[in-house]
Amino acid sequence: GVYGSTELTIPSMYTPHGCFVHLAQEVKKHVNIPVITVGRIKNPDHADEIIKEGKADIVSMGRSFLADPYYPEKARKGEFSQIRPCVGCCLGCIHAVLAKEPGSCVVNPDVGREYKLKDETRPEQALKILIAGAGPAGMAAARQFALQGHRTIICEQKQGSGGLLSLASKAPGRGELNDIIDFFKNEIQRLDIEIWYDTKLTLDLINEVNPDKVILATGSMPDMPVIKGLFQTKMDLVTSVDVISGKEQVKDKVIVLGGGMTGLITADFLAEQGKQVVVLNRKKSFAEEMSSNDRYYLRERLKKGNVTLYKNVSVQQFTDDGVVFKSNGDKISLKGFGSVVISEKHISIREAKKLESKTHVPFHLIGDAKSPRHLMYCISEADEIARSA
Template sequence: MLSNLFSPIQIGNMTSKNRLLMSAMSINFGVDENCCVTDQLVEFFIERARGGVGMMLVGGGSVHPGGQELPDLPQMYNDNCIPALKDMVQRVKQYETLFGVQLLHGGRQSYLPEKVAPSPIPAPAVVKGPVRALEIGEIKELTSCFGDSARRCRESGFDFIELHGAHGYLINQFMAPNSNIRTDKYGGSFENRTRFLFEIIEDIQAKTGKDFPIGIRINGNDYIENGWDLKSTVRLAPLLEKAGVVYIHVSGGVYGSSELTIPSMYTPHGCFVHLAQEVKKHVNIPVITVGRIKYPDHAEEIIKEGKADMVALGRSFLADPYYPEKARKGEFSRIRPCVGCCLGCIHAVLAKEPGSCVVNPDVGREYKLKNETRPEQALKILIAGAGPAGMAAARQFAFQGHKTIVCEKGEDTGGLLSLASKAPGRGELNDILDFFRNEMARLDVEIRYNTELTLDLINEINPDRVILATGSMPDMPVIKGLFQTKMDLVTNVDVISGKEQVKDKVIVLGGGMTGLITADFLADQGKQVVVLNRKKSFAEEMSSNDRYYLRERLKKGNVALYKNVSVKQFADDGVVFKSNGENITLSGFESVVISEKHSSIREAKKLERKTRVPFHLIGDAKSPRHLMYCISEADEIARSA
């Protein structure tokens, strides 16, 4: 079915068993106090290798202490870490996966307070702090550090290394005119700006031998003014091939560019494929593409049509380590999907926390779960509510061998997440619901629709546990004039579900994630929308990637955003409030949509006093929170039964 995607390919002196590469990810866990790898990281990679990927990369391999992107990433500049690396390689390679390391120096994007770069120009976004220009001697030292790190990789048994020359890290900083204004031999002309890269390649070959494969990740386009562009990439690619590079991995974007390096759910699938396709015309070595290629049939199409030789996936391997094996078997519905929310992975890592995944709570816990066994005694579980928390719990309970019954008071599964998926650009949220629906069917979970949890139902089923996943509902705030206004007063849930309609001029009260998504939903219908946010920042519970694209949509929809809002009172057709100390009066509006706090729905908890069955609250029924916490909590309670 996917004959092209699962065909072998020659890459230098290596052969990959398929066309899938797990791209390097800085997941910020699994190293000890010396930044040597631990069993946590080893088991993370073993699980992905076991899942059938052809090639795989360790991310964030730091070549110098002053160039670490994040604090908890593997050090490749320390010989003391070689024994732990050797052990990891030996344990991973039993699964016939080519295993490599991506080498990088963060330059001005290092997390450290003292940052170096080709020129004293700060990073355009995310990373703050002064930047010092590298001296010639320091450039030579860093060149040697790349070579020494590659030597350690070979000594540890890795099959190859990949140079990170994309996304605004040090190599890219030298290459891009906007970050390199040097006037010596490392700046100015194309040849000078790429000199650092080619000297690194030469140093690696001198220290590892020319038979040790070197790949490179470069941007096809920085998508920023005076940055590295596709024309430059096309010029560089044949020179890289001539220098002995065995593959070119084409990505795009830097910190601060309109096309962010890690696209969100708003970004079109295959957003960088056209860049790889153009590069491929100019070289004979394999070209790898990346960027929101989450569906196996899309990856197959790219290979079949000759747009690229391989496809790199990152977050999809966080969501499901067994993506390749399930795809190879044609079990597409069993692939746990990445939804591009960037919260568990990118948002956490940027906050210098361990990476995780919204839809897969096992990420980073593989070493704890490797010896997990199913319980000896099967229980009967009754779950009230078939939203994401209820479905996640049902799947895990059934997987553990328990008889699982779900009662849902409505006519369908999905809860509030199903509504969120109706907003513009957020349809992929429904993918995780479809995954749970398919899994529940596969695992013989019984679902009773239009059924509320009652004492009679509990007595009928006689469960060992009752799980309340009954969700939450919007609160109506107490604000002067709100219930006396002549404007229509509705909740965001009623609006997005289609239960209520609003008129053309709308005030949305609430600037969190649900408030902004609701505003976008209305602006997409041509409504004039104003958002009043009582907090200092908008949608702070979203990842920066996801929020960026949503904010851009709101700009295009001419949505007016006010923060630090203190509402004094609502009038017949408007509102009086203070924002950032300024008194503002808005009039001429017709509808108010409440999209602030939610309250848990847990009336059914009272039934516990009338039965001996233990009740457990999960998801929004326990406390209204983001999807990630609902799913991880559901998974945990099922595993601990």
């Protein structure tokens, strides 16, 4: 087959689990040798079901075993919640390799550097670690610190875990990102890690806990650009975080400023609600931080929605109900819009770093609090800081 008639050979999270099983099932009707099937099969129950129903004789899992090389043993023991899940993001296993970089895995940063890892032995002295932020970086760090034998406490100023990743999972086709959050939640419970919600990192809290280290995993927030007319427009001005969280509603005609991954998944989110969406990308390419396999499916979705994409955009001015800009040399004027969604750069949230000068405890920044980037860096930095304790 070709990509016009079936899924990519390495499909992303947008594709259904077992997307190639029907092909193996048909082949099995015509041959007398064992048939192996593949294609986003990640749940042990699903794999068992395929074999029991005679659709294939063997199930092959590639990325699931990269995400967790102990998958078979955990599945055999029925420890399904401890299996570290592949989410089909294609960043470490495919995107990095195509870019001629070392292959790895977003959820398992050990991949590709196993030779560097020391034998995991209990430390001579257990440390007390206080982590600010229960997003993916904070939870990953807490898990790894606990595995190293240290006592770990997470404080989270909101009522809930996941950070911006939990918002990203609300976009169409990206619900599987929640599997990472669920895995870390299960691990935090299994390892008896304390997590205090509705608790902001303060000097009083640091003095009360008296930790040996403070890890800031406080995340990031959208940055508001300075563009002529943007703050004078009569259109509603909101961020992608406001929109996807449900905090703000937008009008029927929407301008999304930003053509990165967040901008495109926000456009998809709004298009699915029936909104007419225009995306203004001031860069030359869309969603460069996504893997090409993942981006392919998102771009195909946007073609079906009421979404118009512009790149190489130079915004001249926002007006009361629209925007004037140039794209690839052409001057374009849009009118009749009711909302502008800001979805470009993010800035780190580091206000708590000021507390370091008032205490003897050393602070460390990880994840978006260090620098807003994609998920692979957040989780790998979390593992690294814990292993180096």
